[in-house]
Amino acid sequence: MPKESEINLVYNYIDQNLNRFVSRIQEFVRQPSISAENRGVQEAAKLLASYFKKIGCQNVEIVPTRRHPVVYAELDSNAETTLLVYMMYDTQPVDDEKLWVSPPFEANIVPLDLPSGKVSALIGRGSINTKGPLITFINAVEAIVSTLGKLPVNLKFIAEGEEELGSPHLPDFVNEYKNKLKGAKATIFPSFLEDTWGKVKLSLGNKGIVYFELEASGKNWGKGPIEFDIHSSNKAWIDSPTWRLIDALSTMAKDNGRTITIDGFYDDVVEPSEEDEKLLKELAKSFEPEKIKETLKVKEFIFDENDKYNLLKKFLFSTTLNIDGIWSGYIGPGSKTVLPHKATCKVDVRLVPNQNDPNKIISLIRRHLDNRGYNDIEIRQLNGYKWSKTSVNHPVVQAVISSIHSFNKDVEIWPLTAGSAPMYLFNDVLEAPAVHLGLGHGARAHSPNEYIVIKGNKYVSGIDIAHKFFVKFLFNFGK
Amino acid sequence: MPKESEINLVYNYIDQNLNRFVSRIQEFVRQPSISAENRGVQEAAKLLASYFKKIGCQNVEIVPTRRHPVVYAELDSNAETTLLVYMMYDTQPVDDEKLWVSPPFEANIVPLDLPSGKVSALIGRGSINTKGPLITFINAVEAIVSTLGKLPVNLKFIAEGEEELGSPHLPDFVNEYKNKLKGAKATIFPSFLEDTWGKVKLSLGNKGIVYFELEASGKNWGKGPIEFDIHSSNKAWIDSPTWRLIDALSTMAKDNGRTITIDGFYDDVVEPSEEDEKLLKELAKSFEPEKIKETLKVKEFIFDENDKYNLLKKFLFSTTLNIDGIWSGYIGPGSKTVLPHKATCKVDVRLVPNQNDPNKIISLIRRHLDNRGYNDIEIRQLNGYKWSKTSVNHPVVQAVISSIHSFNKDVEIWPLTAGSAPMYLFNDVLEAPAVHLGLGHGARAHSPNEYIVIKGNKYVSGIDIAHKFFVKFLFNFGK
Numbered sequence: 018m019p020k021e022s023e024i025n026l027v028y029n030y031i032d033q034n035l036n037r038f039v040s041r042i043q044e045f046v047r048q049p050s051i052s053a054e055n056r057g058v059q060e061a062a063k064l065l066a067s068y069f070k071k072i073g074c075q076n077v078e079i080v081p082t083r084r085h086p087v088v089y090a091e092l093d094s095n096a097e098t099t100l101l102v103y104m105m106y107d108t109q110p111v112d113d114e115k116l117w118v119s120p121p122f123e124a125n126i127v128p129l130d131l132p133s134g135k136v137s138a139l140i141g142r143g144s145i146n147t148k149g150p151l152i153t154f155i156n157a158v159e160a161i162v163s164t165l166g167k168l169p170v171n172l173k174f175i176a177e178g179e180e181e182l183g184s185p186h187l188p189d190f191v192n193e194y195k196n197k198l199k200g201a202k203a204t205i206f207p208s209f210l211e212d213t214w215g216k217v218k219l220s221l222g223n224k225g226i227v228y229f230e231l232e233a234s235g236k237n238w239g240k241g242p243i244e245f246d247i248h249s250s251n252k253a254w255i256d257s258p259t260w261r262l263i264d265a266l267s268t269m270a271k272d273n274g275r276t277i278t279i280d281g282f283y284d285d286v287v288e289p290s291e292e293d294e295k296l297l298k299e300l301a302k303s304f305e306p307e308k309i310k311e312t313l314k315v316k317e318f319i320f321d322e323n324d325k326y327n328l329l330k331k332f333l334f335s336t337t338l339n340i341d342g343i344w345s346g347y348i349g350p351g352s353k354t355v356l357p358h359k360a361t362c363k364v365d366v367r368l369v370p371n372q373n374d375p376n377k378i379i380s381l382i383r384r385h386l387d388n389r390g391y392n393d394i395e396i397r398q399l400n401g402y403k404w405s406k407t408s409v410n411h412p413v414v415q416a417v418i419s420s421i422h423s424f425n426k427d428v429e430i431w432p433l434t435a436g437s438a439p440m441y442l443f444n445d446v447l448e449a450p451a452v453h454l455g456l457g458h459g460a461r462a463h464s465p466n467e468y469i470v471i472k473g474n475k476y477v478s479g480i481d482i483a484h485k486f487f488v489k490f491l492f493n494f495g496k
Numbered sequence: 497m498p499k500e501s502e503i504n505l506v507y508n509y510i511d512q513n514l515n516r517f518v519s520r521i522q523e524f525v526r527q528p529s530i531s532a533e534n535r536g537v538q539e540a541a542k543l544l545a546s547y548f549k550k551i552g553c554q555n556v557e558i559v560p561t562r563r564h565p566v567v568y569a570e571l572d573s574n575a576e577t578t579l580l581v582y583m584m585y586d587t588q589p590v591d592d593e594k595l596w597v598s599p600p601f602e603a604n605i606v607p608l609d610l611p612s613g614k615v616s617a618l619i620g621r622g623s624i625n626t627k628g629p630l631i632t633f634i635n636a637v638e639a640i641v642s643t644l645g646k647l648p649v650n651l652k653f654i655a656e657g658e659e660e661l662g663s664p665h666l667p668d669f670v671n672e673y674k675n676k677l678k679g680a681k682a683t684i685f686p687s688f689l690e691d692t693w694g695k696v697k698l699s700l701g702n703k704g705i706v707y708f709e710l711e712a713s714g715k716n717w718g719k720g721p722i723e724f725d726i727h728s729s730n731k732a733w734i735d736s737p738t739w740r741l742i743d744a745l746s747t748m749a750k751d752n753g754r755t756i757t758i759d760g761f762y763d764d765v766v767e768p769s770e771e772d773e774k775l776l777k778e779l780a781k782s783f784e785p786e787k788i789k790e791t792l793k794v795k796e797f798i799f800d801e802n803d804k805y806n807l808l809k810k811f812l813f814s815t816t817l818n819i820d821g822i823w824s825g826y827i828g829p830g831s832k833t834v835l836p837h838k839a840t841c842k843v844d845v846r847l848v849p850n851q852n853d854p855n856k857i858i859s860l861i862r863r864h865l866d867n868r869g870y871n872d873i874e875i876r877q878l879n880g881y882k883w884s885k886t887s888v889n890h891p892v893v894q895a896v897i898s899s900i901h902s903f904n905k906d907v908e909i910w911p912l913t914a915g916s917a918p919m920y921l922f923n924d925v926l927e928a929p930a931v932h933l934g935l936g937h938g939a940r941a942h943s944p945n946e947y948i949v950i951k952g953n954k955y956v957s958g959i960d961i962a963h964k965f966f967v968k969f970l971f972n973f974g975k
Contacts, residue, residue: 052830053828053829053830053831053832054828054829054830109832110826110828110830110832112826112828113724116724181830181831181832182830182831183831224729226833228831228833235794235795239795239796240752240795240796240798241794242792242793242794243793243794243795244793245592245595245793245943245944246942246943247792247794247942247943248915248941248942248943249816249818249820249844249846250703250846250913250914250915250916251792251914252753252816252817252818252846253810253811253812253814253816253846253914254797254798254799254807254810254811254814255792255794255797255798256752256753256754256798257752257753257818257819259753259819259822260749260752260753260754260819261752261753263742263745263746263753263819263822264746264750264751264752264753266742266746267742267743267745267746270739271743272743273719273735273736273739273740273743274731274735274736274738274739274740274742274743275735313721313726313730313734314721314722314723314724315714315720315721315722315726315730315734316714316718316719316722317718317719318733318734319719319733319734319735320733328733331732331733332732332733333732335732335733337728337731337732338731339728339731339736339833339835340736340738340739340742340824340825340836341728341825341826341831341832341833341834341835341836342823342824342825342826342827342832342834342836343738343742343822343823343824343825343827343839344822344823344824344827345819345821345822345823346819346820346821346822346842347589347591347820347821347842348821348822348823348842349532349533349589349591350532350533351531351532351533351589351660351661351878352532352660352661352662352707352820352842352844352878352879353532353588353589353591353660353820353821353842353942354705354707354818354820354844354916354942355820355821355942356818356820357819357820357821360822363825363826363827363831363832365728365831365833367728367729367731367732399830399831400831434729435729435730435732436727436729437729437833462727463725463726463727463832463833463834464724464725464726464727465724
């Protein structure tokens, strides 16, 4: 364990190299890596591999999968303990570029008014989710290695390029590399955990997800237009696949999608465990629904926001059936009159304890549709994985918490986050429980003007602290 | 009345000038005039005006409206009778260009296999709907004027550029030009009335239409994302405008859209009149549902096709609620996870006797939605006009029928067509009842590979006959 003075040497290195470290973040954000569109993913993988080499990693590999590669790297420090570092280097698409105040791949640093005050922020697709935290962690490792020669723990990096697709081939990779990965004590996922008021939110798990498309088509149905959209006057004697999809969807949920009415859908959902209930109650004390509304620019929740315990419980422990997109027929300007030959929607289901099997969800929906005569409606599954949870008492979580405290920050512990990540591979398959960690702030993941804070304010940490936190954690955990 | 030899002179002129006449059709198809996208409409109006001048029209005017101009022209022949000639020079958009065998604005003439045998056809957007028939009529007028000096009737041309938008400003034009237009005996709409087997279908009226958009948005609703699409994990505690639109739509129809469940929607719909019933029964004898299915590439009708009377009655005298298009959220490739902030659909309602007031339909839908708490769902009306019908006994209809017979063609009389055109302006406002007319064939209006036949086969007339028919009709009517 290094003396305080040794950590201060590392911190000094960070301060002296901060401009270069930020430039490295910009460089990586400027390299598009949109997995859904196969845009720049290979180039991003190569760039990332070059960073791993620069900081002294061994066995840097770009491991092909059936779609986008995993970048794998080891940093052996001859230490007792090994940590897996899970990262994602892909991002969501950009389909509303005109709404961005700075182009999504320029990574410009601009002034930004947060509710908590002025900051400067790097604007770019993937900046918070998660290229900013990823590069910050790599920079922090560089700072330790350059200053002290080696880390207090061994690291094995697993950076995937398909997280935004639902990590379809990460299971293959984990299976293939199982022998190299096993024996690690825990898995960390570098993030920036501060919200817009600098409040630190530590999540101990993730919901699972199943993502699929539903399609009603004349071709499958045998009714309606089969090959192409036809003149809409034919609606009087030819059926409509579009109405069919709407009818089918309307059997799957009610109350504007609040209640899922798919037969057996809720059967596996359980109440929060005793530990989770305790964490939820504690969390409810400090939880500020107003700030969520501010960030998302929404006016109200489905549930009473004064009953914070229930609001949080619903958020974190409810399964959902969301329509991510729907399209059919003519969607341009003006009044084109067609009877469409097909209608398609994209749907995601978030999985909570104990919805353990994504395939079961698909089967339930198939059966639900079949039982109502909708056997022609096609289900195309795009991905699916289960939920995961790490105990608050695990040493990795305790090290994260004590590191946060050492920066004079309180931490709000979330038993689960509503977002999905394939952490079950670590928690369940590799038995190296996973935890998000990090100081710093960013927001608008998946939305226009995604950002991370570079220069903070009274509440929100700047990018310097974000770097130093990872250093502190590695030493705390390595103790 | 000219002797047969005089008509033959005109026919000879057509035969000698046919290549040039077809080139004129190509030239007009090559000039895009997509009213919904405001693409080429002004240029097309100018081109059309130049044609009217070339054939000797007086008072050729490009009359501005609040959107696209009407091209107006008079051809005074010092005759007793005046006919109005309604035309449309705008077309539907092209949004599936890759499905076209020949580019939609090249107007190439290519071999085509019809069910009735090989033909050569001009492929292009607007070729059948209705640039081909429009230019053919103009060519026919040129042939008469060039050969005989003048026509047996006076003509007043009204060519609108907004038919595909539902003719929003044609009522303004008709009102403004009422004094010039009144006193005409009838209105003709040049068309190619043969189907793919050369069978002539003469329609005596049109359904009306109301076209509108429905939109559910967080902004109007106050629930759900207000300003932009947000991460779909928020579905657990934030509402979905997309599900809201689906819920609302599902209250408006059932049985895959076959039955409209909007309160009071069917109240004004009446049974066919005695004359219409008679025409329907006659029509049922020769009506071949198989050929409709062939043309539309559909496998089945909603109703039993062996009961032809009922099938036709449903087609022609049913009101409909069709979804022309629907869109919300992410509609690209792969799995982007968003909770959309709005969902929109385009809907058309076809109006039959006696649904006389398009605004009443909008009011019914508004009240239906309001009564169910959907007062936040916006209705944006894009257009609307009533149905129209001309009696089979009107002299203009009798002249059309006898002209068709003189080409040794039988004619199938349709009391109404399921498509919409704003003929009520002529039938009701100007008291000059309207009728479609024309030999020749084309199809796939509003679809890829829209075409007209140039060189016919054993069943289908070529473009020469299409020209000669208009000549014959003008003399028959002018008698």
